[in-house]
Amino acid sequence: MLFHEIYGSYFSIVSGVLKEACDNTLTDKRLYEIICEKGFGESMLGIPAALKGGEWPLLTPDMKTPVKRPPSMPLTSLQKRWLKALLSDPRIKLFGISCEGLADIVPLYNQDTFYYFDRYHDGDPFEDESYILHFRKILTAIKEKRLVYISYIDGHGAKSRRICFPWHLEYSSKDDKFRLIATSRQNTWTINLSRITSVEMLERPVFEPTPPKLQTHSLVMELTDERNALERAMLHFSHLKKETVRMSECRYRVTLYYDKDDETEMLIRVLSFGPLIRVISPDRFISLIKERLTKQKSCGLM
Numbered sequence: 001m002l003f004h005e006i007y008g009s010y011f012s013i014v015s016g017v018l019k020e021a022c023d024n025t026l027t028d029k030r031l032y033e034i035i036c037e038k039g040f041g042e043s044m045l046g047i048p049a050a051l052k053g054g055e056w057p058l059l060t061p062d063m064k065t066p067v068k069r070p071p072s073m074p075l076t077s078l079q080k081r082w083l084k085a086l087l088s089d090p091r092i093k094l095f096g097i098s099c100e101g102l103a104d105i106v107p108l109y110n111q112d113t114f115y116y117f118d119r120y121h122d123g124d125p126f127e128d129e130s131y132i133l134h135f136r137k138i139l140t141a142i143k144e145k146r147l148v149y150i151s152y153i154d155g156h157g158a159k160s161r162r163i164c165f166p167w168h169l170e171y172s173s174k175d176d177k178f179r180l181i182a183t184s185r186q187n188t189w190t191i192n193l194s195r196i197t198s199v200e201m202l203e204r205p206v207f208e209p210t211p212p213k214l215q216t217h218s219l220v221m222e223l224t225d226e227r228n229a230l231e232r233a234m235l236h237f238s239h240l241k242k243e244t245v246r247m248s249e250c251r252y253r254v255t256l257y258y259d260k261d262d263e264t265e266m267l268i269r270v271l272s273f274g275p276l277i278r279v280i281s282p283d284r285f286i287s288l289i290k291e292r293l294t295k296q297k298s299c300g301l302m
Contacts, residue, residue: 007076013038013047015073018058021065028063081108090126091171094135116176123176124194135169137199138180142166147202148182153195163202164189165209174265181212188212190261215260220280221270225250229276236269253280267292 005011016034020026031051035043050056059065075083085107086092087099125131141148147165154160164182171178178193223233230252234244243255258266267288270277279286 007073009039009043010047011073013043014051014056014058015071017051018065018067019070021059021063022067022070024064026059026063026065031063077105078108080105085109094126094132095139096136119173120175124178124192130197131193134196134199135178135193137201138166138193139169141199141201142169144201144204146204149200149202150191150196151198152191153197159197162189165205167209167212169193172262172265174268179261181214183210183212186210188214216257217260217263217282217285219256219258219266219270219282219285221254221256222247222278222280223252223254223273224276225252226276229273233273233277236272263288 013035016038017026017031020030020034031048032044035047039047051059052061058067080102084099084102084105087097087102088107088111090111138148140146145165147163149161149163151159151161162184164184166180166182168181169178170181180189180191180193180196182189182191223229233254237254237256241257245253247253256266263285267285270279271289271292279289
């Protein structure tokens with residue numbers, strides 16, 4: 001079923017026509033619009049005549065259809081294998097998505113197919129039952145706009161508790177960790193989910209919660225567009241607000257805006273481009289680069 005005629009343009013066009021006919025919204029004008037949207041120039045020559053002339057007995061003269069239910073397209077073997085591969089990712093399992101119906105499907109790839117050379121090895125325990133429970137409770141609280149009472153281990157290893165309003169769950173691909181962005185007493189609070197020991201959902205707040213105020217830093221760098229560096233950088237930093245100015249044929253000045261809690265991750269990402277990126281400001285970030293390079297040199301990594 002990788003390449004079957006039912007996935008061709010003619011079947012797609014007729015499927016769209018029949019869906020509107022089942023909803024009693026099909027008109028002669030709409031019929032031609034669907035063919036134009038989904039087909040080719042020559043489709044206009046054959047499909048209307050076949051449908052309206054009775055060669056394909058799917059429409060009645062009043063633009064109704066004997067078909068009882070709107071048609072749906074079955075998934076291809078390739079699509080099923082792709083879904084099975086995605087659903088085998090432990091991070092997706094956090095959302096409680098079922099693999100029902102895919103039991104006999106061989107995944108397109110396995111999780112060990114990829115080697116992440118730029119990721120820390122102490123990622124979150126995504127398959128731990130307590131972690132999954134905490135994740136789902138927080139996600140539910142975000143959707144229902146409810147307060148949560150969280151117990152956690154702070155940065156000094158001490159047990160702490162806090163009532164807060166959860167706003168976002170963020171994932172860091174470099175750290176391979178989820179973190180919670182919440183507000184508590186009008187202060188923004190960020191914590192890694194792996195440090196949370198219990199979550200209790202409370203009622204909705206009687207006051208309007210204050211949105212989180214994340215401290216944003218800026219980074220200015222010059223990029224030399226060799227070995228497709230510009231395209232790679234735009235993809236690499238696609239999730240960040242940025243400004244890009246062309247300075248010459250192959251040199252660009254890029255300004256990135258990022259959350260201060262992501263500074264270590266930003267440092268690693270920038271260094272991954274080697275000499276193709278030169279940081280101009282701020283001086284503090286330049287000092288971090290020098291410290292990291294000096295440490296790598298002393299460890300014999302350079």
